Amino acid sequence: MKMNSKMGLALLASTALLGAAGAAAAAGPDFDGIPQSRRPPASQPYIGGAWTMPTRPKAVKTVDGKEPPLLPAARAEYQKRQADLKKDPKTDPIADCLPHGPLRIFYNQYPLLIVQESDQVDFVFEANHTYRFVDLTRGPPQLNDDTRTSTYMGYATGKWQGKTLVVDTMGFNDKTWLDGSGLPHGEKLKTEEKFTLKDANTLEGVVTITDPDNYSAPWSTSFTLKRLANYQPTEMVCVNDHKM
Amino acid sequence: MDKKRYCAVLAAAGCLAAPVSIPTSSWAQATVVTPTPRGARPAPPADGLRRDGDGAPETQWEPTPPPSDPHDLNGLWEVPRPSTALRTLDNQAPPFTPEEAKDTQRHVDAEKAGEPIADASTYCFPHGVPRVTNAPFPIRFAYSPGLIVMLYEVNHNVRFVHMDGKPAPANTPFTFLGYSVGHWDGNTLVVETDHLNNRTLLDSHTSHGPKLKVTERFTKVKANLGHTDLEVMETISDPDHFTKPFSMKRNFAFRSDLERDAGWGGLTEYACEENNRNIPDAFGISTAK
Amino acid sequence: MKTKTLALGLAAAGLTAIAAPALAHHSFAMFDNQKEVQLVGTVKDFQWTNPHTWLQVVVPNEAGTSTSEWSVEGGNPGDLARRGWKKTSLKAGDKVTVRIHPMKNGSNGGSLVGVTLADGTVVGR
Numbered sequence: 001m002k003m004n005s006k007m008g009l010a011l012l013a014s015t016a017l018l019g020a021a022g023a024a025a026a027a028g029p030d031f032d033g034i035p036q037s038r039r040p041p042a043s044q045p046y047i048g049g050a051w052t053m054p055t056r057p058k059a060v061k062t063v064d065g066k067e068p069p070l071l072p073a074a075r076a077e078y079q080k081r082q083a084d085l086k087k088d089p090k091t092d093p094i095a096d097c098l099p100h101g102p103l104r105i106f107y108n109q110y111p112l113l114i115v116q117e118s119d120q121v122d123f124v125f126e127a128n129h130t131y132r133f134v135d136l137t138r139g140p141p142q143l144n145d146d147t148r149t150s151t152y153m154g155y156a157t158g159k160w161q162g163k164t165l166v167v168d169t170m171g172f173n174d175k176t177w178l179d180g181s182g183l184p185h186g187e188k189l190k191t192e193e194k195f196t197l198k199d200a201n202t203l204e205g206v207v208t209i210t211d212p213d214n215y216s217a218p219w220s221t222s223f224t225l226k227r228l229a230n231y232q233p234t235e236m237v238c239v240n241d242h243k244m
Numbered sequence: 245m246d247k248k249r250y251c252a253v254l255a256a257a258g259c260l261a262a263p264v265s266i267p268t269s270s271w272a273q274a275t276v277v278t279p280t281p282r283g284a285r286p287a288p289p290a291d292g293l294r295r296d297g298d299g300a301p302e303t304q305w306e307p308t309p310p311p312s313d314p315h316d317l318n319g320l321w322e323v324p325r326p327s328t329a330l331r332t333l334d335n336q337a338p339p340f341t342p343e344e345a346k347d348t349q350r351h352v353d354a355e356k357a358g359e360p361i362a363d364a365s366t367y368c369f370p371h372g373v374p375r376v377t378n379a380p381f382p383i384r385f386a387y388s389p390g391l392i393v394m395l396y397e398v399n400h401n402v403r404f405v406h407m408d409g410k411p412a413p414a415n416t417p418f419t420f421l422g423y424s425v426g427h428w429d430g431n432t433l434v435v436e437t438d439h440l441n442n443r444t445l446l447d448s449h450t451s452h453g454p455k456l457k458v459t460e461r462f463t464k465v466k467a468n469l470g471h472t473d474l475e476v477m478e479t480i481s482d483p484d485h486f487t488k489p490f491s492m493k494r495n496f497a498f499r500s501d502l503e504r505d506a507g508w509g510g511l512t513e514y515a516c517e518e519n520n521r522n523i524p525d526a527f528g529i530s531t532a533k
Numbered sequence: 534m535k536t537k538t539l540a541l542g543l544a545a546a547g548l549t550a551i552a553a554p555a556l557a558h559h560s561f562a563m564f565d566n567q568k569e570v571q572l573v574g575t576v577k578d579f580q581w582t583n584p585h586t587w588l589q590v591v592v593p594n595e596a597g598t599s600t601s602e603w604s605v606e607g608g609n610p611g612d613l614a615r616r617g618w619k620k621t622s623l624k625a626g627d628k629v630t631v632r633i634h635p636m637k638n639g640s641n642g643g644s645l646v647g648v649t650l651a652d653g654t655v656v657g658r
Contacts (some may be wrong), residue, residue, distance in 0.1 A: 029389045033407055033428075035316040038387040048388060097368070097517045099400075115388045117318075120509065122386045124393060129370070129402045131395055133384075133508045150581070150620060151513040233391070233404040235419040237369060238517075298615040299658045328557075358637030360560030368584070371557070379557035381611070397611060398557050399584070448560050502615060512611030519582035521606070522559045530559045532606050532642055 040116045045163050045197045048116035050231030053223060056107045059181035060221045063206070068221075074184050074214035081182030093176055097238035099130050099152035101176020102169060102191050103207055103221070110236055111228055121158060121165065128238040132169075134158040140168040150187065152176055167193040178209065186213040201227040294468065296324040296497065297380055306471045308500045314431035314464050317392075320503050320510035321474045321496035322382040328375060328447045330480075332490045344450065344485040351449035354529070362524035363445040368399060368516035370420035372444025373437045373458045374478045374492075376401045382499060384509055392426055392433070397511040405435050412439055418454060420444060433462040446480065456482040465495075472498050558584040558609070564634040564644040572603055572631045579623040581610050588623065588645065590631055605633050607645035618657040623648065 029046050031039045040046065062068055070078060084091040094100055100108065110126035123132040134156045154169040170190045178185050189211040196204050203225040210218040294302045302324070310319045330338050340348060354361050365371045371379060381398035394403040405426040412423040422440035426433055437458045446452055459479040467473040474496040481489040503510035522530050574592035586607035593600045607613065610620075623629065628651040633643030648656040 031389060034387045034389065035311070035313045037311050037313055037316045038318060099513075099515050113388065113391075113393070115386045115393055117387060119318075120386070122393065122395065124395075124402055129400055131400055131402055133395070133511060135509060152515050152518075153513060155508060232413075235370070235417075235421055237420065297612070300615075355560055355562035358563050358565070360562040362559060365557065366559040368558075381557060381609075512614060514583050514609060514611060516558065516584045518584075519580055519587070520584055521587060521604075522585070530563060532563050532636065532644075533604065533640075 038117045040118055044116070044160060046116060047121075047165060047195055047197055047203055048114050050228040051112045051114060051203055051225035052109070052228050053106055053225055055224070056109070058179065060103065060107075060179040060183065062219045063222050068183060068209070068219045069216040070183075071214055071216055077184045078182055081177070081184070085182060092180075092182075094238075097128060098175065100125075100127060101152050101178070102154060102172060102185070102189065103178045103209070104176065104180065105130060105132075105153070106205065106223055106225070107179060111231060111234075112225070113231065113233065121167075126234060126236045128236065132156055134167050136160070140170065154189075154191070163196060165193075165195040167191075167195070169193070184214050185209070185211050188213055198224075203227070292468075294324050294497070296322065296499075300501065302467075302469060302471065302497065304501050306469075306498045306500055310464065310472050310498045310500075315428060315433075317385040317433065317462065317464070317474065320382050320384060320499045322499045322502070323378070323380065323494050323496050328378045328380075330447045330450055331492060333493060338450070338480070338490045339487040340450075341485055341487055347451055348449045351445075355448070359529045360448070362522075362528050362530040363448075364420060364443045365399065366522055366524055366530050368520055369443065370401050371396075371398065372420055372446070373403075373422055373424075373440060374460065374480070375444060375446060376403070376421065377460065377476060377478070378447070378494065381514070382502065382511060383496070384511060395511065397514050399514055399516045405433075418442075422458075429461070431463055435460045435462070451485060452480075452482050453484040455484055456480070467495070467497070474498070561634075561644055563637060564606075565637045566634045566644075568635055569646060570633050570635045570643060572605075572629075572633065574600075574603070574629065574631070576623050576625055576627040576629055577602060578625060579620075581620040583610060585609055586613060586618075586645075588631065588648070590629065601641050603631075603633075604642040605631055605645050606642070613657060616657045622656050627651070 029048060040048070060068075081091070089095065094104075099105070105125055105127065106112070108127045112126070113124040115122040115124060119136050121134040121136065123134065125131065130153065132153055136158050138157050140157050150173040151171055152173060152175065155171040156167050156169040158165055158167040160166075168190065172185065172187060172189045174184075174186045176185070177183060189209065192208040192210070194206045196206075198204050204222060205225065206220055206222045208218055208220040209215065291301075296305075310316075332338060351361050363372075365375070370376065376396055376398065377383070379396070379398045381396065383397070384395045386393040386395060390406065390408050392405040392407060394405065396402070401421065403421050403424055405424040407426050409425070409427060411425060416423050416439050418439050418441040420441055420443065422437040424435050424437040426435045428434070437460070438456065440452065440456050440458070442451065442453055444452075458481075461477040463475050465473050465475045475493065476496065477491055477493050479489055479491045480486065499510065522532055524530050572590055572592050574590045577589040577591050578587075580587040580589075586609070588605040588607060590603045590605060591600050592603055608616070630649040632646035632648075634646060635643040650656065
C-alpha cells in the first residue's frame, strides 16, 4: 500500500526494541525503588506494563459481532466518511496528527504503557505521545463544566470493581472517529471501559459507548491486548505536511 | 468610543494614562493606550508573597501538602512566573563559545525585527530538554517498574526516566526528548539526559549539538508559608556551544489547588495540532495568522 | 489611601502577568510589546483551541462605513482556564473592548492583553 506522507505516523526515532510477548511478566512486577505510597495494593490484579494490540479490525463491531446501532443521521455521516475516505485518505482526522480519540486510540501498532499506581492509572500511548490520566480518587467529572469539555481524549475517572478496572470518560469533542472506518460520535459521548486480566499476558478491554445523538442504544465492543516483555519506550512523533 | 468608561474599567486594574488616538484613520476604533510590556515582571508585591502566572498568590497554593516521602513526587507541580531564558545561577549569560554567542545574537536580532526564528515546538514537535521543564505549564511524575514517567501538560510531552542504572543502549537514536537515566542521590532524583537531537533550542535563542548533556536534580524543599517546592537544578554541558558547563535553578510550586477538578490530575489537554496558527513560514519564521 | 494605591498596584501587576500568553510554543516577538492598542468591536469568533486561543474581532471605522477583522492570539486554553476563562467566556456577537500588543508588521492582529465586555466585566483573572 502506498503510504501517504501526511497519513504517516512515522517513527522518527527508531524502531521499537520490543521483545516478544512472553512469560516474563508472570513473575509479577518489580516495585523495587518505587515509594510504598505509589504502589498499587498487592490484592489488585497488575495491569501495569507495556501492551500491544495484535489484531486490529478497521471497523469495530459490537460484542455480538453486529454493526453498532447508528441513528439515521449518524449512519448518513458514517457512509459519507467512508465515501470520502475512498477518495482521499487525508479526510481521516488522524491524518492531521490530532489525538486518536476514545476507543480508536487502542487500535494502532504502537505500544501502550499502563502505569498502575495506588490512586491513579496512566495510559501512556506511544502513538504521537498521547497520555490519559485516570483518577481513582474522585467520582466521574461533570459534563456541564465548560472548562472540561471538548477534548480529544476526554476526562477520566476510574475505580476497581473486584478484579476489573472500570474507567468512565466524558467531556469529548466530536472531531475524532471511534474507529478507522469512521464511526461517528458527538460531544455527549460517555465511555465506560472495563479492563480485566485474562492471564498474566492478556488484557481484555470491554468498552461501552453511550451517545444518544448518534446511537439508538448504548453498545459495547471488546478488544484484546497482549503484554510486551522487555519494553523499551520509544519517542514516536506524528509527521504531517506542515512540519519542519 | 467611550474612552472615559474604558479607562474607568482600566483604572480598576491600574490604568495609568488615558488612551490617545492612533493617527491611522483606517481603523479609528483602534487606539493606542498605555503600553504594558509583555513579559515584564511585576514589581515584587509588598506582601512578599509569590504569585503564579494565573494570578493566584501562594496563600492559595497547596491546600493539601505533597506526600511526605521525599521519593514520592506525586502531585501537580508548576513553576510560578517561569522564564525559559538561559541564565546562570548568578544571573549571568551562559558561557557561550564565540560561535554560539554569535548565533544566539542572530536569534535575538531576528526577534527584535519581529521575525522570531522558530524551533521544533512551534511546529508542535516535542520541546527538548531542559526547555520542556522550563515551559510555563504543569507537570506530574508517575512510577512504573524501572521507569519514572514525566507527564508534561505542554504538547503532551512524555519523558521516560530509566531507573535501571544502565546508560543508554548502543544505537540509541537522537530524539527530541533524548534518553534519560535516573537515580536517587539521597532525597534528590538525579536525571541525566543525552541523545537529544538538535532541532530544538535550549530557550528561544540558543542552539545545542549532539554532545549536549543535561543533568536535572529534583529535590523537595521547604518553601514560604510551610509549603513545599520542588527545586530543580539544571546543569547543561555542551562543549561545542559552551566553554564550560553551567547551571540554572527553578522552583516548582505544589499546586494541589489546581488538582480539584476531576480528570487529568490538574493537567489539561494540550493538543498542539488542533489550531496551530503559528506555523513558521518557508524561512522558518514564526507567524501569527 | 496608601493601602488603596497598593491594592491598585497589585491589581495592575496581576493583570500584566495574566495577560501575557505563556511563552512555550512560540516566541511572541512578532508582536510589539512596547505598544498597546485598544480595539472596540464585535466578536466574530472565539476559538477555544490549542495551542493558543484566537479571538476574531470585527472593528468598524469611525464613520461606520467599513469594518476590518482583527486576529488576536490569546493564551492556551488550559492556561486561560486556570485564570477563570471558559470556552463560553466570549461568543460571536459580543460587543467587546480588546487590548492587544499589535503585530509589528502592521497587519490586523496582535496578542491578547485583556478583554472587557460591554457591561464592563473583565474576562478572566
